[in-house]
Amino acid sequence: MNTFTFDDIVSKKDDPENYTRAEFKAAVTDEMMDKFLEISGDDNPLHRDSTFATDKGFRDRVVYGMLTASFYSRLAGVYLPGRNCILHSVESSFHAPVFVGDELTVSGFVKVKYESTRVIEVSAKIVNQDGTKVGKAKILAGFLE
C-alpha cells in the first residue's frame, strides 16, 4: 500500500514524464457477481440471467458497471494516494461490456494537484484482456495526514 502525502505526489501537469501513477490487474469471478448482488440489491436480469442477456445481444450476462467501478476504490485507497486517501468523488463511465472471466487492467495517474484544497485529480481507465477500454473515471481524492 502506498503512503503518499500530498507533497509526495507529482502531477502529469507538473511533470509530463515523471508523474505519480499506478496499475494493477483484477479478474472478475461469479463469486464477485454474487457478492455485488448481496451488497447492492441490484437483481437486474442483464447481470443475473444469461438467457436474458443473450436475447439482448450480449454474449453472456454483463458484469455490473458499479462492480467494475469498485476497482477505482482500490486504485485510490491502495495506490493513489493509498493509506492517506479520503475519497471525494468518482465520475465513472462504462464504454464496453465486461464479462465474468475477464482479466482487467486498472490504471491511473495524477492529472492535477489542487494546492488550495490539497486534493488530487486521478485520471483512470480499465482495459480488458483484448485491449478494449471498458471504462474510465475521474477521481478526486484528499489526504488524511
Added chain:
Amino acid sequence: MNTFTFDDIVSKKDDPENYTRAEFKAAVTDEMMDKFLEISGDDNPLHRDSTFATDKGFRDRVVYGMLTASFYSRLAGVYLPGRNCILHSVESSFHAPVFVGDELTVSGFVKVKYESTRVIEVSAKIVNQDGTKVGKAKILAGFLE
C-alpha cells in the same frame, strides 16, 4: 422491478409535478463491508481498522464510498428505468461519512430525457437516518428494448 420503456418515462423538466421517481432504504452491515473488500481489493485502513479511523477523527471505520455508490446500481437497474436499463455512467460524490449500521434512504428522479440518444439523466441522493445527505449522483442510463 420496474419495466419502464423510454416512452413511459416523464422527466421533471417536462412535468415538474408528475415525473418518474423512486426511493428505497438500505442498511449497511459488516458483512457488506467484508464482501466489498473481497470484490474491490481495497484494504485501506480507514475502512478496515476502527483504531486508525478514530485516530483520524471519525467515530468508527468509514464505509467505502463506492459501496454506498453500489446502491445507484440498484436505483437504475431495479427502478429507474429497471429491467430495460443499460448503465452509461455514474458520477458520484461523497459528502459525509457513512458508518456500519447506518440506515440509508436512496432516492432519485428523472431530471431530463434525451430524445435523440434515448438516454435518461437521473438525479440521485443518499440520506442517512439523521437526515444528513451523505452522497449524490448523476446517472445516465439507456434502454434495452
